[in-house]
Amino acid sequence: xxxxxxxxxxASVATFAMAAGGVTAGTVAMTGGSGNAVTPAIDVxxxxxxxxxxxxxxxxxxxxxxxxxxxxISGGAGAGAFSGVNALFGxxxxxxxxxxxxxxxxxxxxxxxxSYTLTVAxxxxxxxxxxxxxxDLRGIVMCLACHDGNVAKGAMMQNQAYEQQINAxxxxxxxxxxxxxxxxxxxxxxxxxxxxxxxxxxxxNKAIGTAYSGFSGTPGLTWNIVNNAISSIxxxxxxxxxxASYGVPAIGKGAYSYGTPLDSSNRPYVVCTTCHNQHVMNVxxxxxxxxxxxxxxxxxxxxxxxxxxxxxxxxTPHPTTANSTTQFCRQxxxxxxxxxxxxxxxxxx
Numbered sequence: 001x002x003x004x005x006x007x008x009x010x011a012s013v014a015t016f017a018m019a020a021g022g023v024t025a026g027t028v029a030m031t032g033g034s035g036n037a038v039t040p041a042i043d044v045x046x047x048x049x050x051x052x053x054x055x056x057x058x059x060x061x062x063x064x065x066x067x068x069x070x071x072x073i074s075g076g077a078g079a080g081a082f083s084g085v086n087a088l089f090g091x092x093x094x095x096x097x098x099x100x101x102x103x104x105x106x107x108x109x110x111x112x113x114x115s116y117t118l119t120v121a122x123x124x125x126x127x128x129x130x131x132x133x134x135x136d137l138r139g140i141v142m143c144l145a146c147h148d149g150n151v152a153k154g155a156m157m158q159n160q161a162y163e164q165q166i167n168a169x170x171x172x173x174x175x176x177x178x179x180x181x182x183x184x185x186x187x188x189x190x191x192x193x194x195x196x197x198x199x200x201x202x203x204x205n206k207a208i209g210t211a212y213s214g215f216s217g218t219p220g221l222t223w224n225i226v227n228n229a230i231s232s233i234x235x236x237x238x239x240x241x242x243x244a245s246y247g248v249p250a251i252g253k254g255a256y257s258y259g260t261p262l263d264s265s266n267r268p269y270v271v272c273t274t275c276h277n278q279h280v281m282n283v284x285x286x287x288x289x290x291x292x293x294x295x296x297x298x299x300x301x302x303x304x305x306x307x308x309x310x311x312x313x314x315x316t317p318h319p320t321t322a323n324s325t326t327q328f329c330r331q332x333x334x335x336x337x338x339x340x341x342x343x344x345x346x347x348x349x
Contacts, residue, residue, distance in 0.1 A: 036286070036292070036293075036295065036297075036298030036299065036300060036349065037298065037299065038283055038299045038300055038301045039283075039299070040282045040283045042282065044280045044281060044282055044283060045279065045280070045281065046162060046281040046282060046305075047161075047162035047305075048278060048279070048281065048305075050156045051156050053068075053156070056068070056090065057090070057156060058089065058090055058091060058142075058146075058278075059087060059088040059090055060084055060088055060089075060090025061088060063084060064078060064080075064083045064084015064085065064088075064089070064090060065077070065078025065080060065083040065084055065089075065090055065091060065092045066078060066084070067084065067090055068090040068091065068155070069155065070092065071092045071094075077092075078091070078092035078094060079092055079094025079095065079097075080092050080093040080094045080145070081094070082137065086137065086138070087138070087142070089142055089145075091142070091145040091146055091154050091155075092145065092152070093141050093142065093144065093145035093152055095151045095152045096141055096144055096145065096148065096151060099151055101183075101192045102192055102193060103192040103193060103196075103197055103198075104193065104195075104196075104197045131228055131261075131262065132200060132261065132262075132263060132264065135261035135262075135271060136199070136261070136271065139198075139261060139271030139272055139273045140198060140199070140271050140272055143273070143276075143278070144182065144183075144272075147180060147181055147182055148181065148182055148183045148184075149181025149182065149183050149184035149185070150181075150182075150183025150184050150189050150190045151183065151190075152183075157181065158180075159177075159179050159181045159184070159185070160177050160178060160179065160180060161178035161179075161180055161304065163303055163304065164177070164178050168303075169312060169313075170312065170313055170315050172315060173312070182195050196270075196275075197270070198269075198270045198271050198272060198274070199269065199270070200263045200269050201269070202269050202270040203263070203267050203268070203269050203270075204251065204260075204268040204269065204332055205267060205268070207270075207332035207333055207334075208220075208221060208332055208333075208334045208335075220235070220236060220237050220238065220239040221233065221234070221235055221236075221334075222234045223268060225262070225266045228262060228266065229262070230260050230262070230268065233248070233251065233252055235248075238337075238339040238340055239334060239339065241344055242327075242330065242331075242334065242337050242338075242339040242340075244294050245293060245322070245327070245344070245345065245346050245347050246293060246309070246322070246324070246327040246328075246330070246331075246347045247286070247290065247291060247292040247293060247294075247308070247309075248290070248331050249284060249290055249292065249307055249308030249309070249328075249331075250274050250275050250307050250308055250328070250331050250332070251268070251274075251331050251332070252289075252290045260274065261274075270332070273307070274307070275307055275328075276304075276305045276306060276307055277305055277306075277307040278305055280305070281302070281303075281304070281305040282301070282302060282303070283299050283301065283302060284299065284300045284301075284306075284307070284308055284309050284310075285298070285299050285300075286298045286299070286300070292308075292309060292349075293346070293347060293349075300324070300349050301313070301314075301349070306328060308324075308328050308331075309324040309327075309328065309347075309349050310324055310325050310328050311323075311325065311349060312325055314348055314349070318348040320345060321345055321346050321347060321348040322338060322345045322346070322347050322348065323347075323348055324347055324348065324349050327347050
């Protein structure tokens with residue numbers, strides 16, 4: 001696999017969420033309070049109920065992509081090598097094979113962006129795929145099968161965030177349509193430069209910074225690798241203070257998350273499912289495997305299928321705490337955290 005970058009913590013993934021208890025910014029609300037006692041009032045699968053088709057919209061129990069009507073555009077059979085075979089996936093992602101996606105910011109010194117060739121589904125059998133290819137298939141390509149909108153045009157997509165359609169967002173979000181397609185989101189077909197980088201070149205340690213990467217031997221955050229998988233993560237110093245205030249739901253992984261992908265040098269990199277949990281879109285549950293603010297119990301409001309506490313309806317100014325929406329990003333972008341700059345603020349959930 002070459003390089004690929006696409007989207008992550010952006011709010012353009014087709015999603016669903018709720019307002020926190022006591023907040024009436026929208027027509028949909030959470031019940032049972034706020035903070036670590038959030039109860040979803042609507043089915044947690046939300047937008048991914050696929051207009052009533054439910055789980056079968058993505059996981060066709062019989063006949064693969066053909067079980068979902070084949071290719072939504074051509075009307076032909078699905079061309080994805082593992083459609084229906086891997087995770088019973090029922091969308092056609094064959095058109096993504098071999099395409100180059102340029103993503104990330106474009107600057108005067110970087111006029112072409114970063115490119116990555118999607119070839120993860122081209123091998124003849126799962127056994128022929130590398131760990132990276134398999135991670136990209138499950139963590140990127142299956143997402144793009146619906147959320148591309150350029151060469152791959154999944155069915156049942158309106159290209160508008162579900163939370164916005166049901167008025168679950170605060171008015172401060174504005175009235176403009178929030179798109180959910182990466183390759184056709186208003187900037188022109190095939191434009192991905194406004195999408196968050198993912199893929200093997202989007203290394204987690206690059207975002208965190210050399211001083212906190214663990215790969216340089218500097219105390220802060222270190223991944224312990226066993227059998228090409230992350231067995232545990234060690235935190236110390238300023239990063240440990242951040243974990244105590246918020247947690248590491250994207251990096252450390254929770255009960256509903258997949259393993260963090262590793263490149264050929266066993267370095268963790270970002271895929272769509274690093275920041276998004278496609279199965280639970282409005283609540284995040286802490287666990288012993290991944291506590292939030294030091295607690296192994298509790299539920300927290302989240303939006304846009306974000307894989308961690310991410311409450312956009314926490315609109316009250318908190319000058320002496322950090323909002324969960326900001327803290328989520330600081331897991332990787334640690335240089336912008338309070339802890340990296342000598343602070344020890346707690347998190348407002």
